[in-house]
Amino acid sequence: MPNSVDSKLKTRLLLMLWDLGGTTDEVKKSDLINSVKKSKEKVATYQPVLDELNEKGAIAITTKNRSVKVSLTDIGLQILEASLKSLDFEYTADEQRVVSSKQFNAVLRWFRQVDNNTKQVNSQPSTRENKIASYDEFKSVALEVYERLNRDFNYDNLVPIYRMRREIGEKVTRSQFSDWMLEMQAEEIFKLQGGEMSGITSDKQEDSILTSLGELRYYTTRIG
Incomplete structure (x- = not known):
């Protein structure tokens, strides 16, 4: 189960980074963690996830004036898209009861954008x-x-x-x-x-x- 949990953490983090505008902006690490962290989770839980995504080139981490900021790369977008389409990405019954509206709405916005992009490609050759x-x-x-x-x-x-x-x-x-x-x-x-x-x-x-x-x-x- 650890791999499944880690995969979900990565997907949730990438999703919220995208939703916060991480493809065009640098997002404060603290804002990102707070947006994705569940009430009983510790901030430290996400550091290994950030480190791994950074090593893979999925995110870029910079430090300016002691403020750590994170942005989403093209590789990160590809990983996020694949993860959201994966059959392995689903919430258990217990997780569904605590999933945040932020994450739910972020998923909706993601698929709306994908749908809009597809329509634009098809209708505007x-x-x-x-x-x-x-x-x-x-x-x-x-x-x-x-x-x-x-x-x-x-x-x-x-x-x-x-x-x-x-x-x-x-x-x-x-x-x-x-x-x-x-x-x-x-x-x-x-x-x-x-x-x-x-x-x-x-x-x-x-x-x-x-x-x-x-x-x-x-x-x-x-x-x-």
């Missing part, structure tokens, strides 16, 4: 068809992405701009994204905000928005 051709179309997509990120990651109406840029991806050019987001602000749909961002990196900064006055905007809030 070429990159050209994926392109956003107009501001009105961008506005609709941006609002949908904002609402989804705000809901799924509990951003409390303060959604990171870099997350929106990365979600929309290559459907628009970088300059189009910035210009159209600023236009949505001018129309009082979004309010772009600066301030401080925890865990800021150069790539997150680049994926935020620089105004004509040279001021960085990291977050957006829907006001209209």
Whole structure:
């Protein structure tokens, strides 16, 4: 049974790391452990799991200013996908009574994303068809992405701009994204905000928005 338990621990940890945005962000180790740990489990239970996943290249662990952070690699995503599809990944009757709503909802979000990605591949055969051709179309997509990120990651109406840029991806050019987001602000749909961002990196900064006055905007809030 130990191998089965270890496998479940790995899958739960990878799943919650993905759900916390670990593919694009570095997540605090303490936040990750707290999100996956059951009430009677000890924090130390997860250290060997983290060590093994790190050795396999499934996760990356960094330490900055004494803060340990974890991110999910492509290898980790592949392991997670295989684990969730495996017939061995199932909860016993006792485990089902204590499984957290966070884990349950994370699994739902995972399979919804897989389903959405499959539909996009099947319905949009070429990159050209994926392109956003107009501001009105961008506005609709941006609002949908904002609402989804705000809901799924509990951003409390303060959604990171870099997350929106990365979600929309290559459907628009970088300059189009910035210009159209600023236009949505001018129309009082979004309010772009600066301030401080925890865990800021150069790539997150680049994926935020620089105004004509040279001021960085990291977050957006829907006001209209």
